[in-house]
Amino acid sequence: MIQIKSIINHEKGLHARVVAMVVIKANEINKKYNCNLYIKYKDREKILATSLMPLVLLKVKKGEEIYLTCDTDDIKPLKEFSEFIEGDFIVDETSQEEIDDIITDNNITFEEVLKSTSNGIIVVDSTGDIILTNKSADNILSINYKDVVGKNVNDILPKFPISSVLKDKKPRLGTKIHLKDKMLLINTNVIEINKELKGAVSIFEDISNLEKIKSELYEVKELKERLQIIVENVHDGICLLDKDGFITYVNKAYLKLTGESEENLLNKNIKEVSKNGLRHMVLKTGKVSTGNIIKKPSGTVVVGSVTPIKLDGEIVGVLSIIKDLSEVQILTEMVNEISAKAEYLEGELYRREEPDKAFSKFIGRSGTTLDVLALAKKAAKTNATVLIRGESGTGKELIAEGIHLSSSNNKGPFVRVNCAAIPENLLESELFGHEKGSFSGAYKRKLGKFELANNGTIFLDEIGEMGINMQAKILRVIQEREFGRVGGTETIKTNIRIIAATHRNLEEMVKNYEFREDLYYRLNVIPINIPPLRERxxxxxxxxxxxxxxxxxxxxxxxxxxxxxxxxxxxxxxxxxxxxxxxxxxxxxxxxxxxxxxxxxxxxxxxxxxxxxxxxxxxxxxxxxxxxxxxxxxxxxxxxxxxxxxxxxxxxxxxxxxxxxxxxxxxxxxxxxxxxxxxxxxxxxxxxx
Missing domain, CATH: 1.10.8.60 (Helicase, Ruva Protein; domain 3)
Incomplete structure (x- = not known):
């Protein structure tokens, strides 16, 4: 290949405008001679003579030598090109416009490169003032070029190493910093022209995802090591097959239970080891097989499970797990025992919980009291009828009020009725109300307790003192959730929670036909027995x-x-x-x-x-x-x-x-x-x- 030396005579060397003229001339010669011209400067690689920016970046000065080469053996294009380069580069008006277009096109290309690169770029001058940021930098740092240009980088990005680079003129490569919720990797270099500091440039990228992946990979590695330790130390025997049926792994427990050695199993095909066994069958069918009791050649009876390993629906291996049957029996007994203890402790924990504020009026912390409160709290969560039993003075009304306050209808009224304190002939009117004129003295309509307790709770204390006839009407209210006023024809629907209480022996009363059996069963859905004070x-x-x-x-x-x-x-x-x-x-x-x-x-x-x-x-x-x-x-x-x-x-x-x-x-x-x-x-x- 022919090479010609040329000396640059232009006062400013090969600056941008001169290079643009060189590019235009190179294009002409290339077309004329059907060739490609190249320029080589010092020990650098040769550059295509039609490439503007690479030639500008050579920074060739006046009096320096360059070498011209061509991809043909014809000397004519080289001589013509050399004469042009060593000339004075006089430009006419037409050529000037062409030169400006080339420079503009190349500047646009440079700007587009800056804009489209995914790395952030920040350029500062020698004093540290920001003169350039690209779009990626704005996005990564959540800044806007218009807001930060002209401002000192220390005020905007104090964590960046740009100031240090400007001081000692030493590059900072591979610097990692945390910025808000991001991890940045930064490379910072000085910008020098003719050995004079002009500024610095930081090129950086958001490596948060990479750091996350790195952390996840570390966790996976750590998990793998942990699993390896676990698998090696569990009492269950574990055996793995690949998709072709070769045994790739067995743990110590498997060898112990089967009486085999690694040499006899590893890298052996399951057809050789156990052609008619479960592992071979599962590998072929892809169906799970569990709870199989097998007697091994060593005499040990094991229970085994074999599971296919699938990836995207395709069988890629088989996992076999065996356990000594005697250990299974022991573990089963232990589990049953632990379950029984857990159930007991759960009940005790529920009993020992601090009583709800709703039951704060019922004073006591004895075991029997805690049992009563625990049952009352459970009853409050339902809308079932509650029957509270206990001697007079034990606090039946306090439990009833607590159930109401803890229930879903606690925003409604809590209406108390002492059935023993109301005469039999007035009890119906008291409970269900009456219409005006329904009997002597009924001067106006009166609402009964059931109507007043709507959307709330009615507490029927001493219900054992209620007569048989009234018991039938109470039963209808419980069953149908409706009643009528005395002397009225209207049927009134009600939504109430019914809680009854008595100190009487209702079972004896049922036997003696003093209390309706059907009402007894309707009331006794959730019985709560309050022990007398002498028992607590x-x-x-x-x-x-x-x-x-x-x-x-x-x-x-x-x-x-x-x-x-x-x-x-x-x-x-x-x-x-x-x-x-x-x-x-x-x-x-x-x-x-x-x-x-x-x-x-x-x-x-x-x-x-x-x-x-x-x-x-x-x-x-x-x-x-x-x-x-x-x-x-x-x-x-x-x-x-x-x-x-x-x-x-x-x-x-x-x-x-x-x-x-x-x-x-x-x-x-x-x-x-x-x-x-x-x-x-x-x-x-x-x-x-």
């Missing part, structure tokens, strides 16, 4: 504390609590009037007492005399048991007697614990287990001693 004496401490706080506040008194002897009486009394009796007694004591603490002197004689009789009976019982050499108790029974005696003598868990050489927590736990705990109540300390 653990609640006494909470009840006494509650009533003392209420009555002392109402009477502006400062009764701080109750002493041991008085508390002993409360614990041993039978409370035939239940909570109502306790409430009335404490109200009387608070009203009349002049002391800071309630003592034996404040209690009625019938309560104190019952304590003396109880203590005498207990003392005789203990002495008889301990001194009777013919009877031997268990250690727990002796333990109960000793702790009970210590509590009676010392009056608190702390004092009893010190006397017995035990911690107060141990004494408290055992006392609660035996049901013999005792308390001293203080107004500012509502806890057990």
């Amino acid at each position: 004496k653990q609640d006494l401490a909470f009840l006494i504390g509650h009533f003392l706080e209420m009555f002392t506040k109402n009477n502006s008194k400062e009764i701080l609590g109750i002493n041991n002897d008085a508390m002993e009486c409360f614990l041993n009394y039978k409370w035939p009037g239940n909570v109502r009796e306790l409430q009335n007694l404490l109200e009387r004591i608070v009203t009349l007492s002049e002391n800071d603490y309630i003592t034996l002197k404040d209690l009625p004689i019938h309560i104190r005399s019952e304590l003396n009789a109880f203590e005498k009976e207990e003392k005789n019982k203990i002495e008889e048991i301990i001194t009777n050499s013919n009877e031997v108790l268990t250690m727990k029974e002796y333990e109960k007697l000793i702790i009970e005696k210590a509590l009676k003598k010392y009056g608190s868990f702390n004092a009893a614990g010190k006397a017995l050489g035990l911690t107060h927590k141990t004494v408290a736990a055992k006392a609660r287990a035996f049901g013999i705990e005792k308390v001293i109540l203080f107004k500012d300390k509502n806890t057990l001693n």
Whole structure:
């Protein structure tokens, strides 16, 4: 290939306008001689003489040498081109317009490149002021070229390394920075012309997705390693086949259960190992096979499952899992036991939950009380009829009100009706209302309790006192959800929740034909039995504390609590009037007492005399048991007697614990287990001693 050396004589070297003229001339010569001219500068690769921007970027100065080459052996185009390049580049008006068009076209191309590149580009001058950003930079950084041009890069992008590059003129490549929710990878270089600093350029890309993928790949790798460890250490035998039936993996458990070695299994085809086995069948059919009991050559009986591995509907392998049948039986028993425990604990957890605010008026934390509240909370979630059973004074109305407040119709009214307090001949009018003139004294229409309770709850207390005729009408309301006023013809539809209560034995009343059997079953959908106070004496401490706080506040008194002897009486009394009796007694004591603490002197004689009789009976019982050499108790029974005696003598868990050489927590736990705990109540300390 022929090469000619040329020297640039133009004052400004090969600048943009001169290069444009060179490009025009090169195009002419190429067409004339049907060739391609090239320019080579120093040690750089040769450049097509018709390429404007690459030639401009050579930055050839006056007096420097370039070499001209051609892709033909004809010397004429090279000589003609050389003469032109070494000339003075005088331009006429027509040529000037052509030169300007070429420069403009190339500038447009350059701008389009900047716009279309996916990488962000920011260019600053030597002082750090932004002179150029491309569209990708604006999008990645959420900026606008018009808003940032002319502003210092430190004010706009303080995390970018541009300022550092301008200071030391050293490039910063591969810099990663976090910018808001993005991770950027930045390459920053200085711009120098004739060894003079002109500015810097940062080219960057958003690698957030790449970082995310990198993180995900790391997680996948970590998961793979974990799975490998798990698979190697599980007790289940695992075997994998590829799509051609070759065994690619077996874990240690599989080798142990089958009595085989890796050498006899790995890379062997299933046709050789077990041609008529489940793995071969599943590989052929693609159908899962589970719960198969197999006796291996080693003598071990296993239960196996074989599953095809499918990808896009195509079988790519088979997974076989076997388990020692004896382990399965053990695990089944364990699961049954754990399930039973979980069910029990779930029930206990539900019982031990703090009562809803709706039931806050029903005071107590004993086991029986918690059971009642738990059942009441469940009943409140339904619209079923509830029958509350319990002696007078146990708080049946409080439970009924709590159910109403916890139910879906709590925005409606809660209407109470004491069936025992209303005469039989007026009960129908009271419940269903009457029309004007329906009977003597009916001067105007009256709405009944059922009508007033619409969209709410009606509480029929002491329903056992209701007559048979009225029971039939109540049954119709429950069944049909409709009734009529006395003396009226209109049928009134109602949407109410019915809660009934009684202290009577309804079962006996049904036997004696005093209570309708069909009504009994309609009412007894969800029965709730409230135990009497004598059966839940653990609640006494909470009840006494509650009533003392209420009555002392109402009477502006400062009764701080109750002493041991008085508390002993409360614990041993039978409370035939239940909570109502306790409430009335404490109200009387608070009203009349002049002391800071309630003592034996404040209690009625019938309560104190019952304590003396109880203590005498207990003392005789203990002495008889301990001194009777013919009877031997268990250690727990002796333990109960000793702790009970210590509590009676010392009056608190702390004092009893010190006397017995035990911690107060141990004494408290055992006392609660035996049901013999005792308390001293203080107004500012509502806890057990």
